[in-house]
Amino acid sequence: MRYLVTGVAGFIGSAVAQRLCSMGHEVVGIDNFNSYYDVRLKQARVQRIAHPALLVLDCDLVDQKAIARLFLAHRFDRVIHLAAQAGVRYSLDNPMTYADSNLTGHLTILEGCRRHQIEHLVYASSSSVYGLNRKLPLSTADRVDHPVSLYAATKKANELMAHTYSHLYGIPTTGLRFFTVYGPWGRPDMALFKFTEAMLAGQPIDIYNQGDMLRDFTYIDDIVEGVVRIQDVIPAAQPDWQVETGTPATSSAPYRIYNLGHGQPVKLMDFITALENALGREAVKNYMPMQPGDVYATYAETEDLFDVIGFRPQVSVEAGVQRFVDWYLDYYGQTMQGKVAAH
Template sequence: MKYLVTGAAGFIGARVSEKLCQAGHQVVGIDNLNDYYDVSLKQSRLDKLAAFASFRFQKLDLADREGMAKLFADEQFQRVIHLGAQAGVRYSITNPFAYADSNLVGTLCVLEGCRHNKVEHLVFASSSSTYGLNKKMPFATCDSVDHPVSFYAATKKANEMMAHSYAHLYGLPTTGLRFFTVYGPWGRPDMAPMLFASAISADKPIKVFNHGDMSRDFTFIDDIVAGILLCADNVPKPDPNWTVEQGTPASSSAPYRVYNIGNGSPVRLMDFIAELENALGKTAEKIMMPMQDGDVKATWADTDDLFKAVGYKPQVGIKEGVKAFADWYRGYYGQS
């Protein structure tokens, strides 16, 4: 099978590409290698992938309309896993146009490439951030996601609607996955686990927002990747009995599905920090801070529909996952 993986130098994209190559697939990975965070970490992920003869990388911006059209026409992908995006909730407050370019225009270029080249299945990244002001726990795909609290979340909601329109108009099978707080080896430096590990290792204080009264459905990277690959093999079909009035917004009369992908077991932020302190062998000095703009107090994924569809069941608990992350962190950054 021939795959396109967008965001292939990213945290999730690199691991997905690695697993696809190990399974014997051909993978073309693209990424614009922007400097939102340390480019050397992105390059290190790509260096790992260079060991696979079945992997090829092309530096390409998602919003490059002509470049993307040529890529799709030349390569004739069978499946596309679209993980490339401008990430980060808080950065979307200060630089919203980066999100419009990458997440909106870029996703449109992916959809157009899939449409014109008969891609058999598009799997794309959405986010738990789409739940916004929703306070019902756990978050379920039957819930409303019409009230985002960040522009980043708004672009992810828009991606779902864009994908549905292409599924409806052109019969393009699409599956959207709302990721819940992914962590683990090779993680993003702008996310809490890496920020905490960096500060704790350097004997610097960490900022703990909402005075620590937060929880997240922390999900280990390998569980996320396993779910993505299960979904890639599960091509959605139209549901002829679906109606707007009686059906879930996560399904359709078009070949379209949206799933939560998370651990399904939220962890208090202070408990996560304690596990990381234990794994690093150091106690953090904590500066208690108010809630940040665009943030939410808690996330918790209802993954029942994903289990029913593909048998998805996370395997890695928080203690095991944090230890694996801490071991990688010390090795990569040369910490004793």
């Protein structure tokens, strides 16, 4: 089949595109290669795929005419929409960027799917939509009406927009609420990347909420496996579903929401210990209060997803962190390895 993968130069998008190509599919990947973080890392992610079935285009989701031409030219069978402006803290200072990428961009993709009878749209939501919810594990059966960051609000809006298009036009849509994805080729603004960089430089790491936090860390390969499997599970309309008695994760329309996480929350301090073991050095810790937009715990209830895809995440935090460190040292070269050896 022919896929559109948005955010193809991103952490998850590049890994999904690589997997689809290896399975024999054609992939058109788009990205705007913005400067939110090092563009060279984005370019390197794309270059590592190096597959004849992948066509990469520099294209911005907010360019409605360009996206319309894209759909018209390539006649996609399915769309995996992973492009977004990521990051909770960045949204505090740059709110309009999130409106452009995450709202207008999502709408242009929905419009493309509507006009070209796409058989399945899979898109990235986020565990951040749970906001002030405190009942654990976090379940798609629960309402998510109280986000605590603009990023989270845009992701909730994406789910609502997808439902509208599923209802009005019969487009099958599946939203995946990703839980704390980590691993090789990750984003430099994420904790694991920042901790590793600081520790190798002998600098302290900032630990929020005095280290008292839980995260459902999910390794990138497990995320990709979930994405690739769920795109074959196309939602069907459920005419008997009702708002009053049905779960918010489904609908009378061909619409579905799933959590995609490991399902085993890890204490932040245990995650840091795994990194210390992988690097062979102890972190200098700078304990700080909870930051605006953060939540205390993420813990995914995942049984509904695992029931339909027949897969559970396989990679432990210890193994995943070690793989990240091995990649980081290799990617940033022998100079960095020398710094570690010196300590």
